[in-house]
Amino acid sequence: MPAREEVHYFGAGPAPLPTSVLEEASKTLLNYNNSGIGITEISHRSPEANAILAHTQSGLRQLLDIPESDGPDGYQILFLQGGGSGEFSAVVYHMISIWVAAKAKEVGNDEEKLREEVKKMKLDYLVTGSWSLKASQEAARLAGPEHVNIVTDSRKHNDGKFGKIASPDTYTPTASAADTALTYYCDNETVDGVEFPSAPNGANLVADMSSNFLSRAVDVRKHAAIFGGAQKNIGTTGITIAIISNKILPPNTPMADPAIMRKLGLPIGPVVLDWPTIAKNNSLYNTLPIFDVWIAGQVMQKLIDNSKNASPRIATQQAESDQKAAALYAELDGSDVYHVVPDKSVRSRMNLCFRIKGGDADAEKAFLKGAESKGLLGLKGHRSVGGIRCSNYNAVPVAAVEKLTKYMREFAQANN
Amino acid sequence: MPAREEVHYFGAGPAPLPTSVLEEASKTLLNYNNSGIGITEISHRSPEANAILAHTQSGLRQLLDIPESDGPDGYQILFLQGGGSGEFSAVVYHMISIWVAAKAKEVGNDEEKLREEVKKMKLDYLVTGSWSLKASQEAARLAGPEHVNIVTDSRKHNDGKFGKIASPDTYTPTASAADTALTYYCDNETVDGVEFPSAPNGANLVADMSSNFLSRAVDVRKHAAIFGGAQKNIGTTGITIAIISNKILPPNTPMADPAIMRKLGLPIGPVVLDWPTIAKNNSLYNTLPIFDVWIAGQVMQKLIDNSKNASPRIATQQAESDQKAAALYAELDGSDVYHVVPDKSVRSRMNLCFRIKGGDADAEKAFLKGAESKGLLGLKGHRSVGGIRCSNYNAVPVAAVEKLTKYMREFAQANN
Numbered sequence: 143m144p145a146r147e148e149v150h151y152f153g154a155g156p157a158p159l160p161t162s163v164l165e166e167a168s169k170t171l172l173n174y175n176n177s178g179i180g181i182t183e184i185s186h187r188s189p190e191a192n193a194i195l196a197h198t199q200s201g202l203r204q205l206l207d208i209p210e211s212d213g214p215d216g217y218q219i220l221f222l223q224g225g226g227s228g229e230f231s232a233v234v235y236h237m238i239s240i241w242v243a244a245k246a247k248e249v250g251n252d253e254e255k256l257r258e259e260v261k262k263m264k265l266d267y268l269v270t271g272s273w274s275l276k277a278s279q280e281a282a283r284l285a286g287p288e289h290v291n292i293v294t295d296s297r298k299h300n301d302g303k304f305g306k307i308a309s310p311d312t313y314t315p316t317a318s319a320a321d322t323a324l325t326y327y328c329d330n331e332t333v334d335g336v337e338f339p340s341a342p343n344g345a346n347l348v349a350d351m352s353s354n355f356l357s358r359a360v361d362v363r364k365h366a367a368i369f370g371g372a373q374k375n376i377g378t379t380g381i382t383i384a385i386i387s388n389k390i391l392p393p394n395t396p397m398a399d400p401a402i403m404r405k406l407g408l409p410i411g412p413v414v415l416d417w418p419t420i421a422k423n424n425s426l427y428n429t430l431p432i433f434d435v436w437i438a439g440q441v442m443q444k445l446i447d448n449s450k451n452a453s454p455r456i457a458t459q460q461a462e463s464d465q466k467a468a469a470l471y472a473e474l475d476g477s478d479v480y481h482v483v484p485d486k487s488v489r490s491r492m493n494l495c496f497r498i499k500g501g502d503a504d505a506e507k508a509f510l511k512g513a514e515s516k517g518l519l520g521l522k523g524h525r526s527v528g529g530i531r532c533s534n535y536n537a538v539p540v541a542a543v544e545k546l547t548k549y550m551r552e553f554a555q556a557n558n
Numbered sequence: 559m560p561a562r563e564e565v566h567y568f569g570a571g572p573a574p575l576p577t578s579v580l581e582e583a584s585k586t587l588l589n590y591n592n593s594g595i596g597i598t599e600i601s602h603r604s605p606e607a608n609a610i611l612a613h614t615q616s617g618l619r620q621l622l623d624i625p626e627s628d629g630p631d632g633y634q635i636l637f638l639q640g641g642g643s644g645e646f647s648a649v650v651y652h653m654i655s656i657w658v659a660a661k662a663k664e665v666g667n668d669e670e671k672l673r674e675e676v677k678k679m680k681l682d683y684l685v686t687g688s689w690s691l692k693a694s695q696e697a698a699r700l701a702g703p704e705h706v707n708i709v710t711d712s713r714k715h716n717d718g719k720f721g722k723i724a725s726p727d728t729y730t731p732t733a734s735a736a737d738t739a740l741t742y743y744c745d746n747e748t749v750d751g752v753e754f755p756s757a758p759n760g761a762n763l764v765a766d767m768s769s770n771f772l773s774r775a776v777d778v779r780k781h782a783a784i785f786g787g788a789q790k791n792i793g794t795t796g797i798t799i800a801i802i803s804n805k806i807l808p809p810n811t812p813m814a815d816p817a818i819m820r821k822l823g824l825p826i827g828p829v830v831l832d833w834p835t836i837a838k839n840n841s842l843y844n845t846l847p848i849f850d851v852w853i854a855g856q857v858m859q860k861l862i863d864n865s866k867n868a869s870p871r872i873a874t875q876q877a878e879s880d881q882k883a884a885a886l887y888a889e890l891d892g893s894d895v896y897h898v899v900p901d902k903s904v905r906s907r908m909n910l911c912f913r914i915k916g917g918d919a920d921a922e923k924a925f926l927k928g929a930e931s932k933g934l935l936g937l938k939g940h941r942s943v944g945g946i947r948c949s950n951y952n953a954v955p956v957a958a959v960e961k962l963t964k965y966m967r968e969f970a971q972a973n974n
Contacts, residue, residue, distance in 0.1 A: 149594030156845065158599050161588070168584035172577070178565030178933070182794040182853075183574050185936070223639040223796070224830045227844040231828030283816050284826050371845060378598040379847040380639070380796040400699050407820040410700050412647030414640045415828060428643040429572065429787060431795040434847075437598075517594065520601070 144517055150542035153520030154332050154493055155353065155374040157535040163440045170436065182433045191432045195221070195425065198435050201442030207454040208362050208385055214394045217362060220384040220417065221425040221435055225371040226352040228415055229382055230277040233324060233348050233367065234265065234284045235411030236418075240390055241323040242398040242408060253405065260406050264291045264316040265323050266344060270488075271296070271304045271331025272526065273350060278326070284409040291316050293325070293344070296336070304334040305484040310342065319345035324366070330354035332374075333524040335484045335495030335531065341365070346390070354492045355383070356445065357536060358460040366390050367417075374492075375536045377438035380431045384417065392418050445536070459536055466534050466543045467491035473547040477554035479505075483529065494532045495523060499557070506530060509553055518546055560933060566958035569936030570748050570909055571769065571790040574953040579856045586852065598849045607848045611637070611841060614851050617858030623870040624778050624801055630810045633778060636800040636833065637841040637851055641787040642768040644831055645798055646693040649740060649764050649783065650681065650700045651827030652834075656806055657739040658814040658824060669821065676822050680707040680732040681739050682760060686904075687712065687720045687747025688942065689766060694742070700825040707732050709741070709760070712752070720750040721900040726758065735761035740782070746770035748790075749940040751900045751911030751947065757781070762806070770908045771799070772861065773952060774876040782806050783833075790908075791952045793854035796847045800833065808834050861952070875952055882950050882959045883907035889963040893970035895921075899945065910948040911939060915973070922946060925969055934962055 151158045167181075174181040175190060184190050199219045203210055208217050222228065241263055242256070249255035265285060267278035269292055282290045293313045300306040316322045325344025330337040332353040341349065341361055351360070352370040362368065367386045373379040388394055397418060403410050413419055419427050449458040471489060474480040474496050483495040499505040509530060513521050523529035532546065567574045583597075590597040591606060600606050615635045619626055624633050638644065657679055658672070665671035681701060683694035685708055698706045709729045716722040732738045741760025746753040748769040757765065757777050767776070768786035778784065783802050789795040804810055813834060819826050829835055835843050865874040887905060890896040890912050899911040915921040925946060929937050939945035948962065 144592070144594035146589050146594050146596075151595050151599060153599070153601050156599050156601065156848075159596065164587045164596055164598075168587050171580045171584050171587070173562050176560070178560035178562050179567050179935070180562075180575065180580055182580075182789075183567060183569070183572050185569050185572065186795070187941075223641065223644070224828070225639065225844045228639070228828060228830040231830070235828075280829055283829070286817065286820055373598075373845055378849065379602070379845045380850065401702065404702055404823040404825075407823050409820075410825045412640070412644060412651075412827060412831060413696055413699070414644040414647065428641045429789055429795050431847075431850075432572075433794065434796065519595070525603075 149517045149519055150538070150545060151520045152518065152532045152534070152538060152542075152546070154524065154531060154533045155371075155535075156379050157374045157533060158537040159377070159437070160441065160444055160537050163437060163444065166440060167437060181436055184432065186426055186430045186432050191430075194432055194436045194439060195430070198439035198442060201439055201446060202383065202385075204446055205356060205442055205454065205456045206360050206362060206385075211388070214389045216388045218386045218388065218391065218421045220386060220420045221430055222382045222384060222415065222420060223380070223431070224415060225379070225382055226273070226350055226369065227276070229350070229369040229384065230280040231284060232411060232415040232417065233277075233326065233369070234281045235409055235415065236390070237265070237324040237346060237348070237366075238263070238285060238408055239398045239403065240395045242402065242406065243396045246398065246402060256402075257406060260408070262321045263289055263323055264321050265289055266291050266293045266315050266325040268293050268313075268325070268327040268342060269295045270307050270338070271328060271334035271336050273331055273333065273352070274326065274328035277328065277350065281326075300485070304331065304336060307336060307338065307488045315344060322346060324348050326350075330490050330492050332493050333527060335490045335493045336488045337490035337492065339488065354490070356442070356456060356459065357463045357492060359454050359456055372434060372438050377441055378434045380434035381438065383438070386417050386421065391421055441536075462540070463491050463534065463536065466538070466540060467494065469543055469547055470494050470532060470534065473550045477551075477558065479554040479557050480550070492534055494534060495527070495529060497529045501529060505557060508557075512553060513546075513549060516545065516549055518542075518549060565933045565935055566954070566961060567936045568934065568948045568950070568954060568958075568962070570940065570947060570949045571787075571951075572795050573790045573949060573951040575793070575853070576857065576860055576953050579853060579860065582856060583853060597852055600848065602842055602846045602848050607846075610848055610852045610855060611846070614855035614858060617855055617862060618799065618801075620862055621772060621858055621865075621870065621872045622776050622778060622801075627804070630805045632804045634802045634804065634807065634837045636802060636836045637846055638798045638800060638831065638836060639796070639847070640831065641795070641798055642689070642766055642785065643692070645766070645785040645800065646696040647700060648800075648827060648831040648833065649693075649742065649785070650697045651825055651831065652806070653681070653740040653762060653764070653782075654679070654701060654824055655814045655819065656811045658818065658822065659812045662814065662818060672818075673822060676824070678737045679705055679739050680737050681705055682707050682709045682731050682741040684709050684729075684741070684743040684758060685711045686723050686754070687744060687750040687752050689747055689749065689768075690742065690744035693744065693766065697742075716901070720747065720752060723752060723754065723904045731760060738762060740764050742766075746906050746908050748909050749943060751906045751909045752904045753906035753908065755904065770906070772858070772872060772875065773879045773908060775870050775872055788850060788854050793857055794850045796850035797854065799854070802833050802837065807837055857952075878956070879907050879950065879952065882954070882956060883910065885959055885963055886910050886948060886950065889966045893967075893974065895970040895973050896966070908950055910950060911943070911945060913945045917945060921973060924973075928969060929962075929965060932961065932965055934958075934965060
């Protein structure tokens with residue numbers, strides 16, 4: 143029956159949150175800002191809720207240096223529901239719709255010509271782990287497999303398993319950028335412990351940053367859209383954050399008429415995942431879980447307060463994340479008892495996947511048991527791949543990492 | 559700067575929650591069940607999360623007497639994200655898919671015959687207020703307006719405004735039940751203050767109960783599906799509850815192949831709103847906001863604890879809801895200063911919509927101001943219709959209603 147202070151949690155998500163934020167959250171549940179009403183009870187259309195929304199949006203803008211403008215160079219910050227998995231679909235619905243609208247204009251709304259053009263339309267996916275694979279499968283289900291082009295599949299370069307990202311010169315993107323409705327990648331693969339060192343290239347670039355959002359600087363301007371579930375580095379399960387370029391939103395870019403999409407046999411998404419609708423309503427088209435938005439805003443405020451004059455603001459957290467990850471990998475590399483699963487060139491700073499004694503079941507069980515006895519929890523690998531996974535999210539304190547590396551060393555010495 | 563005890567909140571949703579539940583929630587945020595980890599931080603796949611899920615499902619089953627069985631007579635209880643608005647779409651995707659699968663079998667997968675059959679497919683909507691109207695519009699956007707049949711539109715029977723439900727003998731349902739993919743109604747219309755006295759009839763009946771869930775007994779067995787956002791009578795914004803008949807789920811009923819749906823120009827929904835996927839994974843296909851599920855479970859447990867031997871368990875709360883509503887309507891009917899907007903036959907027990915002095919702006923402003931000075935908050939009508947709206951959800955205590963009726967009487971006396 144441990145107290146909060148006695149435990150360090152390394153789960154892959156939902157992830158730990160700063161204790162100070164949770165303490166404040168506890169109070170707001172009963173009475174938000176001395177209104178007499180709890181934060182989950184206030185109207186999402188109240189001035190209080192609007193202020194929370196604006197605060198969180200502003201925090202994210204500052205941290206990641208997201209361009210604010212009504213023009214085509216600006217980006218909208220949206221809050222949605224449905225997690226990263228919801229956005230796997232939203233991405234497809236949206237990018238196809240704007241691609242079709244543009245083509246329809248090009249061919250003067252000639253239906254037969256449009257039908258011919260649509261045959262060429264491709265959704266490019268970089269499959270570098272379980273989550274990008276899932277996203278590509280959702281695209282195939284919605285749009286039809288004939289429209290999905292796998293630009294790279296890491297398994298083909300790594301004995302059938304994820305754990306590597308092949309060199310870009312092996313990629314097979316769709317030949318014409320004009321036919322590429324989107325280029326999709328997952329910046330950090332939670333299950334496989336693989337992270338892109340930097341953003342890949344591609345037309346209409348879309349990134350899933352669910353598991354490394356706010357852990358490093360992002361070249362936002364390179365992307366058409368970036369999304370992520372909040373429950374790892376940002377906040378609580380319940381909101382998904384999407385950063386959408388104005389270039390892919392009305393009025394800069396029109397959407398296809400649903401009637402045309404139906405005629406072409408192309409999918410139409412639900413209104414709650416429709417980026418233009420959510421953008422137009424400043425994320426208040428339907429009831430937004432304001433509590434989750436507030437939590438995210440408090441987490442961001444903490445990062446900003448700690449960032450001093452870093453530019454971008456996230457640089458301070460990035461340095462800490464890098465250092466924590468480096469300390470953990472140094473420990474793993476320092477003993478033959480451990481081996482890190484993914485290739486050195488693409489090791490994730492967020493989810494460190496490793497095996498013990500070549501994947502010895504008893505040794506791994508003993509490692510987990512020993513860790514648990516020291517209050518080091520959540521270290522079991524994903525059920526699909528096994529092994530050990532240490533998630534190094536922002537709210538995992540340096541002290542927790544020090545305690546874990548110490549334990550790793552002791553375990554290695556005792557088991558060598 | 560009022561304390562929680564000094565305020566009574568009558569907002570239309572998010573709604574108040576029992577203080578005792580929020581007090582307990584405050585503690586769980588920091589340390590759930592002495593695990594050392596907060597409830598928003600624990601894994602949705604942990605034993606703790608599974609126990610929370612099972613507890614909430616069991617609570618709902620007991621309260622509404624929901625048949626539990628793996629066979630066709632049983633119902634699944636699902637938790638989704640996206641609120642009621644998300645389900646507006648989910649309903650359409652799902653009911654069309656099973657309708658098409660059944661027809662495809664009937665015509666031996668002959669594509670041309672199937673195409674002819676699909677032309678007859680109808681989605682029947684009972685439009686009795688703003689929310690059912692929105693749901694019917696979403697159906698038209700996704701499936702095409704030619705497939706939507708408006709069974710009744712209350713505005714045609716009430717001078718162009720919502721506020722009435724016409725007699726069923728004026729309804730125009732699709733002639734053949736076999737062509738009716740669904741019959742949709744919204745049990746309680748939050749904006750317009752209209753509630754069905756009892757469930758209507760119709761093939762493949764689907765109900766939106768977002769705003770009167772857990773306020774009265776429900777004839778579950780009459781429905782193919784019932785859904786509702788949690789943020790009114792059930793809990794916090796963030797989860798949607800769906801009660802789905804096994805009769806409309808695999809293996810009892812197959813889904814159409816997405817390739818066929820695309821060929822027919824019919825919509826394919828996102829995986830996060832796909833009922834069979836969510837059912838198969840016991841609501842854990844993707845990360846479920848366990849905190850919101852826990853809150854709902856605590857609210858349900860309170861209702862069960864208070865219900866003594868009532869059958870169904872919800873009957874005790876139903877009696878209280880009815881009494882509170884009756885007291886408020888009696889006060890409104892007792893003075894010429896007030897008039898209730900909807901027709902007496904369909905007055906909502908949850909959202910009481912009324913005008914003051916025939917909708918006199920100054921008088922209504924004065925009423926709201928006076929109420930606020932007594933800590934009676936959230937009484938402003940929906941922005942689309944104006945006037946006053948008193949929401950009488952479960953967590954509005956009898957004492958709050960007594961305070962409000964007293965104020966209503968004083969205001970009427972002073973303004974007569």
